[in-house]
Amino acid sequence: MSALLNHRLAVPAVLIVFVALLPLVLPSSFYLRIATLVWISAFAVIGLNLLMGYAGQVSLGHAGFFGIGAYAAAVLPAQLGVPGILAVVIGAIVSALIAYLVGRPILRLKGHYLAVATLGFGILVAMVINNEAWVTGGPDGMTVAALGIKKLLKSAFGLKVKTAELWYWIAGAMLVVGAWVAVNLVDSPTGRALRAVHDSEIAARVAGIDVARMKLVVFVVSAVYAALAGSALALFNGFITPDTAGFLHSIELVTMVVLGGMGSILGSVVGAAVLVVLPQLLTMFHDYEHLLLGLLMMVFMIFLRAGIVPGLRSLIAGRGAA
Amino acid sequence: MAEFLQFAFSGLTVGAVYALVALGFTIIYNASDVVNFAQGEFVMIGGMATVFLTALGVPIPVAVVLAILGAVGVGLLLHRLAIEPARGASSVTLIIITIGASIFLRGLAQVVFDKQFHTLAAFSGDTPIVVGGASILPQSFWVMGGAVVIVVLLWAFFNHTLIGKAVLATSANRLAAKLVGINTGMIMSLAFALSAAIGAVAGVLVTPITLTSYDVGTLLALKGFAAAMLGGMGHPLGAVVGGLVVGLLEAFGAGYLSSDYKDAIAFVVILLTLFVLPTGLFGRASVERV
Numbered sequence: 001m002s003a004l005l006n007h008r009l010a011v012p013a014v015l016i017v018f019v020a021l022l023p024l025v026l027p028s029s030f031y032l033r034i035a036t037l038v039w040i041s042a043f044a045v046i047g048l049n050l051l052m053g054y055a056g057q058v059s060l061g062h063a064g065f066f067g068i069g070a071y072a073a074a075v076l077p078a079q080l081g082v083p084g085i086l087a088v089v090i091g092a093i094v095s096a097l098i099a100y101l102v103g104r105p106i107l108r109l110k111g112h113y114l115a116v117a118t119l120g121f122g123i124l125v126a127m128v129i130n131n132e133a134w135v136t137g138g139p140d141g142m143t144v145a146a147l148g149i150k151k152l153l154k155s156a157f158g159l160k161v162k163t164a165e166l167w168y169w170i171a172g173a174m175l176v177v178g179a180w181v182a183v184n185l186v187d188s189p190t191g192r193a194l195r196a197v198h199d200s201e202i203a204a205r206v207a208g209i210d211v212a213r214m215k216l217v218v219f220v221v222s223a224v225y226a227a228l229a230g231s232a233l234a235l236f237n238g239f240i241t242p243d244t245a246g247f248l249h250s251i252e253l254v255t256m257v258v259l260g261g262m263g264s265i266l267g268s269v270v271g272a273a274v275l276v277v278l279p280q281l282l283t284m285f286h287d288y289e290h291l292l293l294g295l296l297m298m299v300f301m302i303f304l305r306a307g308i309v310p311g312l313r314s315l316i317a318g319r320g321a322a
Numbered sequence: 323m324a325e326f327l328q329f330a331f332s333g334l335t336v337g338a339v340y341a342l343v344a345l346g347f348t349i350i351y352n353a354s355d356v357v358n359f360a361q362g363e364f365v366m367i368g369g370m371a372t373v374f375l376t377a378l379g380v381p382i383p384v385a386v387v388l389a390i391l392g393a394v395g396v397g398l399l400l401h402r403l404a405i406e407p408a409r410g411a412s413s414v415t416l417i418i419i420t421i422g423a424s425i426f427l428r429g430l431a432q433v434v435f436d437k438q439f440h441t442l443a444a445f446s447g448d449t450p451i452v453v454g455g456a457s458i459l460p461q462s463f464w465v466m467g468g469a470v471v472i473v474v475l476l477w478a479f480f481n482h483t484l485i486g487k488a489v490l491a492t493s494a495n496r497l498a499a500k501l502v503g504i505n506t507g508m509i510m511s512l513a514f515a516l517s518a519a520i521g522a523v524a525g526v527l528v529t530p531i532t533l534t535s536y537d538v539g540t541l542l543a544l545k546g547f548a549a550a551m552l553g554g555m556g557h558p559l560g561a562v563v564g565g566l567v568v569g570l571l572e573a574f575g576a577g578y579l580s581s582d583y584k585d586a587i588a589f590v591v592i593l594l595t596l597f598v599l600p601t602g603l604f605g606r607a608s609v610e611r612v
Contacts (some may be wrong), residue, residue: 058414105597111413112357116551117596119544120589131582247544255418262414287433294426301419302408 008187011265012180019172029164034280036164039171040232041179042272045256046265047225050182052254053263054191055218056198057107060115061122062253065095065223067129067245069230074144074240075135084147088231092224099223100216107215117245126245141241144234167236174232178225180264184267185221194218226253259300261307270308274300324455329577330570331453335462335531337569338469339365342524343546344553344561345476346517352493353513355413356405359420359608361546362539363427364521367393370431372526373440378493380441390522393541397518401511424539430610431536432457444530461530472520473562480558490514517611545588552592554605563603 019039026032048062072091076082082090106117129136136142150166153159185191193214196204205211234240243249252275260271278296282289304311343361350358369390376382383454404419411419445464450457479486489546492509525534532538549568553560568588575587593602 012588052414109596109600112555113551113596113600113602115417116548117356117593120548120593123544123587123589127583232526241547247540251418251421254414255421258414258418288429290425290429291433292429294422294424294429297422298404298419298426300405301411301422303413305411305415 001005008183009180009185012176014266015176015179015269019176022137023165023168032164032168034277036168036171036236037233038059038269038273038276039168040096040177040229040236040271041253041256041276043171043175043232044226044229045253045260045272046175046178046182047222047229048253049257049260049262049265049268050185050194050225051218051222053261054186054194054198055215057215058111058115059118059219059222060247060250061118061120061125061253062222062226063245063247064122064125065099065226066230066249066253067125067242068098068235069227070234070240071129071136071230071246072227073231073234074142077145080140084145084235088235091231092227095223095227096220097147098218103216103219104212107219111182119250122245122247122250126242126247129242129245134170135173136242139242141206141239142240144240145233146238167232171232171236174228174248175269178228179269182265190214190217255297259304259307261310264307264309267307267309274308325577327454327607328458329573331458333573334566335465335528335569336572337566338466339524339528339532339542339565340545340549340568341562341565342469342472342551343542344549344565345473345558347546347550348556348558348561349489349517349520349524351550353488353489354401354405354555355509356416356420357413357547358400358514358517359417359543359547360400360424360427360519360539361521362543363424363431364393364518365525365528365542366431366534366536366539367396367427368522368525369442369529369538370440370525370536371522372433373442373529373534374435376442386526390519393518393522393525394515397514397611398511400518401514405510405514406507411488425541428537428539435536437536439533439535440529441533442526442529447595459531461527465524465527465531468523469562470522475501476520476558485509485512517588547594548589552595552602554602557602557604560602560604 022035026035044062044066048059051057051059052176069088069091072094073084074085076087077084102121106114106121109117130139132138133140149170150161150163153161153166172202188192193204193209196207196209197211197214201211204214230244233244256271256275257268258271259274260269261267279289279293280294285292306314331511342367346361346364347358350356350361363446368389371392372382372385375385375388380388393449400420400423404423405416408416408419444459448459450459452458480490481487488499488504489509491502491504492506496506499509510544544569546565549564550561551564552567553562553564571588571591572584576584579587599605
């Protein structure tokens with residue numbers, strides 16, 4: 001059983017089954033939309049988890065990359081007439097480039113200094129989006145043109161799909177592929193080097209690992225994950241606001257990583273699910289929404305310090321041994 | 323020149339508030355290694371509680387004292403109920419707990435107070451004082467003067483009282499402090515109470531100038547944290563200098579470059595500084611043991 005669970009393909013396989021079966025129990029397209037949001041967030045969280053859980057580097061500004069992806073998908077087609085899918089690719093490439101350029105100096109910093117530097121980066125991105133209203137629509141946000149997949153399906157195959165269903169499957173497929181790439185990366189020599197960096201940077205360096213390069217590689221990879229998730233969210237919602245790049249969104253992403261479990265790919269999905277679904281439930285409480293959200297964040301972190309998935313795993317493992 | 327002075331004074335006024343928030347960060351960080359992102363909420367509580375108590379007819383001085391005591395109570399509860407039970411958790415987990423606390427306190431303020439902007443009457447009137455062509459609000463002197471008084475008091479506390487020295491000993495080495503008989507748990511509570519009080523005082527002093535509302539804490543916490551890191555984490559003098567520098571950068575940036583990007587200017591300078599000095603202006607390089 002545990003050998004099966006530890007297999008490289010176990011996580012993507014579990015996700016495929018879950019993504020495929022979930023629509024059978026979801027009563028309406030409203031729930032389908034929430035599930036789609038979970039998959040999209042989880043995709044970004046997997047990338048951030050590679051950085052935090054495997055390389056041990058915190059980023060309090062990852063929503064910046066998310067925002068770059070989202071606004072690339074929105075701005076490029078609207079202003080320059082770039083086809084939607086190409087805009088997504090450009091967004092990912094731009095994110096990677098920025099991560100590469102910013103990452104070199106930033107990743108030399110440690111601990112809280114790294115936190116404040118990434119925080120500053122995220123705030124800069126959010127500020128540009130907020131202030132350059134002539135391109136981005138400013139604080140009001142902007143609409144995002146659809147990719148045209150629905151039309152294509154209809155004209156080519158005569159298929160009629162609802163937007164909610166279409167994006168459920170796109171986001172679900174993204175998640176599975178993202179998780180598959182991530183587990184392969186973790187299992188590769190790069191992944192092992194990363195874990196060495198996490199345990200002790202100096203020891204890793206002594207063992208001959210190019211620590212700076214390793215950190216930069218994951219930083220760029222995690223930025224691409226965030227950008228692709230941002231594009232997906234923009235296209236799925238058809239509308240985007242600067243909040244997607246804001247500080248609170250960065251914190252949300254970090255919380256999803258830690259809540260699900262650092263260094264656990266499946267944990268990323270669980271963490272995203274909790275933090276996407278929870279506010280939906282809390283909207284019932286109107287005025288008490290923030291109060292409860294803050295309270296639950298504290299309670300989760302105090303009692304599930306290692307995160308939900310690792311916590312459950314050690315619980316099961318403990319039982320099995322006894 | 324008048325313009326320059328004008329920007330300098332407004333920069334020093336905001337900078338004094340950032341410095342106090344950064345000092346609050348530093349005190350808690352030194353005592354417990356926790357980066358407390360709920361620090362800005364103490365400022366909010368100070369301002370909002372004073373506004374609402376005076377609205378109830380409580381005289382201002384009494385309202386101020388009650389507001390500060392309220393913030394101290396919140397600080398103590400935060401330590402006892404949220405930080406203490408999570409002892410030994412990773413620093414990211416602790417950061418998320420304090421951010422959770424910050425969201426919680428904001429939500430609470432929304433319910434207990436309201437979502438409006440509020441102000442207090444300036445302590446010594448609104449007639450600007452003209453210095454070298456620049457006009458300064460009397461309240462600015464209250465803010466700057468208050469910051470100076472707090473810094474001097476803290477300096478005296480840390481250097482000339484036994485408890486203050488115990489705090490310093492705890493921040494230098496917790497285990498060693500415990501071994502010589504210092505009640506480190508009590509010291510941590512004290513640190514939370516102290517930085518809550520400092521934050522609340524800042525909130526009271528600055529409210530007549532900047533207004534207050536339930537959500538002013540977030541941005542203040544970010545700026546204060548950035549200022550503390552610019553100065554060098556855990557360094558009180560660095561926190562004060564960092565706060566003033568961030569305030570001045572913002573004021574000059576807004577005045578001479580672009581008011582839309584005033585926050586950006588501060589962060590760009592912080593980023594550039596950290597690239598050159600990775601442990602801040604006053605920080606020392608740490609040695610990692612393997």
